[in-house]
Amino acid sequence: MKLKPLHDRVLVKRLESEEVTKGGIIIPDSAKEKPIKGEVIAVGPGKTSDKGEKIKMNVEKGNKVLFNKYAGTEIKVDGDEFLVMREDDILAIIE
Incomplete structure (x- = not known):
């Protein structure tokens, strides 16, 4: 299935968070927060x-x-999870 966001909306796929901290501590699934990083999959035409x-x-x-x-x-599309959000909800682009 192909999705094309409308107006100023963006389709984002969350990036997986790290399972081990820099100190070497393994984080169990139950303690993980949802990541706030993602990759833009599709973009609407604009406001x-x-x-x-x-x-x-x-x-x-x-x-x-x-x-x-x-x-x-x-x-959820074809078993994959995505977020549809407005461009205003995006805080920064990671370079």
Whole structure:
């Protein structure tokens, strides 16, 4: 199935968090928080201003991003989990 977000929405796949800390402590699954890093899978065409002009998106497909902890709506497509969120919920692009 192929998804194309509308307006200023972005389709993001969460990146897996590390299972071992820098100090060597292994984190069990029950104690892990959901990661706030992800990879942009698809991007909508952009928001439309009050004057009817398209506002270009700042993120692109393939960007690694940081987003709000509770951002977006979780969806499952073909067994994979994704988030659909507004571009405003993305805090930064990881370079």
